[in-house]
Amino acid sequence: MTDSIRFILNGEDIALSSFEPTETLLDFLRLKRRMTGTKEGCAEGDCGACTVLVGRLVHGKLTYETVNACIRFMGSLNATHVVTVEHLAAADGQLHPVQQAMVECHGSQCGFCTPGFVMSLYGLWLTNSNPSRAEIERALQGNLCRCTGYEPIVKAAELVSRTRPSSLFDPLERDRANIMARLWNLQTAETITVVKDDRRLIVPGSVAALADILAEEPQATVVAGATDVGLWVTKQMRPINPVVFINHLADLQTVTVDDKGIALGAGVSYAQGFETLRREIPAFGRLIERIGGQQVRNMGTIGGNVANGSPIGDTPPALIALGAKVRLRSAAGSRELLLEDFFIDYGKQDRRTGEFVESIFVPRPEADAHYAVYKISKRRDEDISALCGAFHLSLAADGSVSGIRIAFGGMAATPKRARAVEAALFGKPWTQATVIQARDAFDQDYKPLTDWRATADYRQLTAKNLLTRFFLETSGTPQELQRFEQEEA
């Protein structure tokens, strides 16, 4: 057992053994280190002004991802390389090409969001040598700018893509081998515990250790991506003690594909799961692109989205419509249940004392089945669903509905299947007439609320209309708005 979190900050080795267990990286940078290039804009992971890169070894490769420092807890940083905007320019002040492109394109006005944009652009530039406009926009979904209208920033991304990383000017390229060696040495299979007065944080050394910890301390808060729990701390100032970080557990980050479907470890981030899901179940992939910004997708996990049971969580309806199963584990063993049975009521899930979500199994739709997910939000990207509907249809040879699973988020206290609508469709010919009469059944399934995202009337009407959209799509006339054509994206 060890008692300190060790990581690399830009070039420096850091070891912290006594700090508040819910201290954020942003506060550490700004308050303790007085590194003020990283800004606080919202403290909830929605504006990107605090964007930094976090590098870690994944399958022996050093990978850097953008994250929101405002909701990234210090306890989740062991064996990582934290890179802030201060690290980019050369010692003599010579700007990094990413920074220079922003200057040349007039990409800053008030400048407050700018360091965050620079880091997001840097993250893109490191991984994509020729980004399309769609990819640039996706990389910038998590960064708000109120001054420029974004046009010059997108142009800066295009301009800098003509330059590629070189150890001559890029610090991460230059130090890659050195950083890899140092990170290798920082990795540990031991459990780390940091104590501050009566508060503790625990970083289990393995999944088995996690199970043991939860058996002993079932009241502990398990934190994977912290994109939800982060706000409990920064916004609600809710005490979470002890707090257990699991984002580093490689055993929870496996993605396995077979004929039946995809098994996702509970710690798989949206970003990690994206490529596989997009390839195997394209409609699911398109949903992932619209969850949070890139920083949130790099941190947040599908397991966390499920475990927290939010009625407006984006992935549960998509998963329920596929008949996904969730595997729960505790020191006593593990069990699997249908995801739709996991959600009992608002804020209440079927998770027993000492259990944690270990994995999710996503069945692949049958080859001739139709599967679609429609997320409706006030703003297209980086917004929470007003409602999100998923449809999974199989047709018999005679054109009648032989299988139908429909699930919605945002329509009830939990993500919930539309059983009455399904009943109205099952066995009937898949025709416009059937769909029109089935629409009314939504009134039996859901009594949505009015809030700032939408009124009850809008939610109800749109849910019905999404069934119509699904019908149109399955009959060969897709009618969904797409900003970019397939080839542009």
Added chain:
Amino acid sequence: MDKASYELYKYINGPMHQPLRHDSAHKHVSGSAEYIDDIPEPAGLLHGALGMADRAHAEIVSMDLSAVKAYPGVVCVLTGKDVPGVNDVSSGGHHDEPLLAETKVEFHGQPIFAVIAETRDAARRAARLAKVEYNDLPFWTDVDGALENGAPLVTSGMTLKRGEPEEELGKAEHRIQGTMRIGGQEHFYLESHIALAVPGEDEDVTVWSSTQHPSEVQHVVGHVLDIPSHAITVNVRRMGGGFGGKETQGNQFAALAALAAKKLNRAVKFRPDRDEDMTMTGKRHDFRMDYDVAFDNEGRLHAMVANFAARGGYSADLSGPVTDRALFHADSSYFYPHVKLTSQPLKTHTVSNTAYRGFGGPQGMLGGERIIEEIAYALGKDPLEIRKANFYGDLGSDRVLTPYHQTVEDNIIARVVEELETSCDYQARRKAIIEFNRTSPIIKKGIALTPVKFGISFTLTAFNQAGALVHVYQDGSIHLNHGGTEMGQGLYTKVAQVIADSFQVDVERVKITATTTGKVPNTSATAASSGTDLNGMAAYDAARQIKERLVAFAVEKFEVPPDEVEFLPNRVRVGSKEIPFPDFVRQAYFARVQLSAAGFYKTPKIHWDRAAGRGTPFYYFAYGASCSEVSIDTLTGEYLMDRTDILHDVGKSLNPAIDIGQIEGGFVQGMGWLTTEELWWDGKGRLRTHAPSTYKIPLASDRPKIFNTRLAEWSENVEPTIGRSKAVGEPPFMLAISVLEALSMAVASVANYKVCPRLDAPATPERVLMAVERLKAI
């Protein structure tokens, strides 16, 4: 001489009209640009947090702060009783905004006490521990509620009248009455409010405040502490965005920091977090416009009567001038033969609404454009045709008088619109869109081309003045200071260009310094798009004075006539001799020439009689036009911004790069106001959209997919402004009206363009879908 140095010899770097980059760009991108929260903290710094009311309208029966005081790290708790001067931070001297409410709260989130603690975390946690008992009072949060409850006005309304509107309404061929609801807007500057106060000896206090109006912060701090203005110095180097949200709203944080700093004799910082900032500071006013208009078969307006009722919030703040400006711009670019416009700044139990880019103008102009839509759809014509039929005429015609009796002398709107119509291929695209809509059952498209004409000047005449302070040092370097503040708009860069140009020295020789009340006093807010017009001219005046002294010196010393002294790039020609600028300056110093000057400027020509509704409130107008194309999904109301083309008039641009940035940025901000940005209060009077998770400003992926912006390069200000340029901060914001109207056209397609969709703002997907449903049902 090599080529590079010859170029230096031939031109200076950074004269007026050059697309110079923002002076802080390299610091922005490297994270070294210093905002107030980045300043190295003074030893012993304390942090403040506010206790906020959790009632919309109530008497405070009792306040138990014992748990707050007992929280570890808390140094003291302040209430209204701790204010030594006047417990008021109102901007116009209305005396209606307590720093800390004592007996009554009038909006949910109103500050009622302040905690000062050793850390910000401790202050924030302690602030939640108060036990407050309230006696609830009736409340209303919106315009409809205010009207139903017979709410008072927070400040007096205004009436503009010309001709015989009431009589004429019944005489024309057509008459339409209707209502439009226009939403408010949160500024969402990325840097939230902040103030840092450091106590000095005697009564002195130095305040760093994220404010667009340092002089007002100075006055308010003096008022609250009961000390003279000379004891207070207010500094601001830059803001992380302002947009009007930091014109008056910084007062409370600066006053609290100063109050605590003087009481405790320690430095104190207040930095509300995003949710507190959005809850406790004012926003753009939402409006309800009720209109009654008459027009002929050609679509020409005959008479218009309209009332603009606004959500003022609990106090006056700037609601008077904001609602005034709504009326000033309800004509958009159109001549109203008979017109009566009235405003009603209503009291509501919400945070007091305030300045926001355009300052009521966008709401007024949007109302004017709704009228055009009503006429167009009633007559089955293209709204653009109706627009053209109603434009103000050329000088000399009988269609040049505004509802406020000012003659439009510099009208170029017809040319701007025509050029854009051609360059963006409006007519062919509109035809293609109508054809597309005919065959596309679910997805519908819309296109709209809308004009902008925006009046430049503060309508409060006294604000149209500015000062600057310029020092030339013996090494030829120049120190520049003026009363304008930098919030990202590039003001500092432009004024530095003015000075570089005046002295003909490279702009690198000009040091831009933070705005401070100690150098230039009695400044106006950097607002109303006036920053460059006013401060550029004041700086120019300071440079002129120094140059005159330098010329007089050269005339005397070198015995040449004045016209033989010429400021050439980085040198001065005296007769046949050319002297490098630093050498020349040093010689002047030894001849005891004063190398420092305070410059001053006041805008000529303007006057305004509010009671009579007559005068010349604006020095000139800025013009522009935009054309937007959108697609909507009639099943969900979702939409996409397909393309926008903009042609905008900035006169002779002082800095085309900065101006383009203002135009693109203003457009996208305006688009947010009209589309996804929605403020939502719940049944308890709580603002529930108080963070970016719930309040949605545009993203990169929301900007028009094709986005073409051009300056009307042929334009020059007819008035002798600095470099013949025009103001650019606010006018482009209203270019976004084309987005709303394009959405409206797409909606109108479901009823064959025969019914005005009356799409209110913001046109969220929900409002679009509901409008579609309404039209389908007709």
